[in-house]
Amino acid sequence: LMPRNAEETVNAVLKAVQSGRISRTRIDESVTRILSAKARVGLQHTRHVNLARLDRIMDSTESEARAQSVAARAITLVKNERALVPLAAPESACLTVLAESDSGSEGPHLIDEFKKRVPAMKTQLLDPGMPAQALDDALNALAGCAVNVAAVYSTRFDNTGAAWLRGDFPGFLTKMLAVKTPVIVLGIGIPYFARAFSGIGTYITTLSSAESSETAVVRALFGEIGMSGKLPVTIPGFAAAGTGIEVPAKGK
Numbered sequence: 001l002m003p004r005n006a007e008e009t010v011n012a013v014l015k016a017v018q019s020g021r022i023s024r025t026r027i028d029e030s031v032t033r034i035l036s037a038k039a040r041v042g043l044q045h046t047r048h049v050n051l052a053r054l055d056r057i058m059d060s061t062e063s064e065a066r067a068q069s070v071a072a073r074a075i076t077l078v079k080n081e082r083a084l085v086p087l088a089a090p091e092s093a094c095l096t097v098l099a100e101s102d103s104g105s106e107g108p109h110l111i112d113e114f115k116k117r118v119p120a121m122k123t124q125l126l127d128p129g130m131p132a133q134a135l136d137d138a139l140n141a142l143a144g145c146a147v148n149v150a151a152v153y154s155t156r157f158d159n160t161g162a163a164w165l166r167g168d169f170p171g172f173l174t175k176m177l178a179v180k181t182p183v184i185v186l187g188i189g190i191p192y193f194a195r196a197f198s199g200i201g202t203y204i205t206t207l208s209s210a211e212s213s214e215t216a217v218v219r220a221l222f223g224e225i226g227m228s229g230k231l232p233v234t235i236p237g238f239a240a241a242g243t244g245i246e247v248p249a250k251g252k
Contacts, residue, residue, distance in 0.1 A: 064212075071216040074207045076229030077245040078194070078238075081201035084147060084184050086223030086250060094122040094145035096138065096176070098169050100153040102129040106188070109211045110151055113218040128167030135172045142176075148183045149221070150176060155189040155209055165193055173197060186217055191231070195238045203239075207232070223250030 016022040038044065077085055087093055095114050097107035107125045114121055122145065124138055142148055150173060156164060165173070177183055177199035187194060187205035194200055204220065204227070206213040219225045230244035 067210070067212040068216065071206070071208065071210065071212040072219070072225050074213065074229050075216050075220045075225075075227050076191075076205050076207065076231055076243075077220075077227045077247055078191070078203040078205060078231060078235075078243055079201055080245050080247070082182055084182055084202045085204065085221060085227075085247060087147065087184075087221055089146060090118050090222060091120070092146035093118075093149055094142050094147070095124070095149045095151065096142065097123070097125045097151045098153060098165070098173070099125060099127045100155060100166065100189075102127050106153040106209065107151065110188070110214040110218065113215055114149075117218070117222055126169075126172075128165070128169055130167065132168045132171070135168050136175075139172065139175055139179075142181065145181055148176060148181050149186065150183055151186040151188055152193060153188045153209060154191075154193045165196075170196065174199065184221070186221075188214065188217070191233070192235055195235050200238075205231070220247075225249050 013022065013027075017024060017027060095111065097110060099106040111123050111125065114123060122141075124141065126135065126138055130138075152165065152169075152173065154165060173185075174197065177197060182202070183200075184202045184204070185194065185197075185200050187203065189206070189209040191205040191207065194203055194205075204217060206217050207229075216225070220227050226246070226248040228244065228246045230242050231239055232241060234241045
């Protein structure tokens, strides 16, 4: 998950092995998967990228389909306490996107995917630079929604190693979770921020913020594809590694 300090991360894994919390066999299995993946793409023979062919490869239909398949398999339903997933009545749901940057650059593709399915859905895109009053107004705007979907973008860590939300977003999400309207939280990117919110009863993580992951999580939420992902990491105090509720696609 791209640690900010690789040396500290390596030392932490080493201590975990020495203490017995992670077995040497588990490390060997992970390394074998990595080396096998490198071998499949021929990195033992050619390590350089052919820039002249890059556009043709990355823009190919095959590559897009492969990326979408990988993203779909990663979608993990961590909690589903009120059986809100997949959405039973999408037309009565509302979407609130909590972008990570002040420009609010994250979220437009996700909103487009929701709108493709429910054009009249109430959506709002918030950024962490918004003042508390504006966020309160955004929360009040959700009156009348049967289900609130909160898409939270989180790809950063603070110096304790925990994922974080900027600005007044922590207070906003806490208030949203405290109202009677049920909330589905989508973790777009790093899943750890959920540990700070005990009120989360329904949680889906994508483990990535790529557009393919945004598309996949919307498809899963609408029941177009099933969910079978498992958490590759533990979210302390929230969910253990290996957690993942399997849900079939609608009609299957």
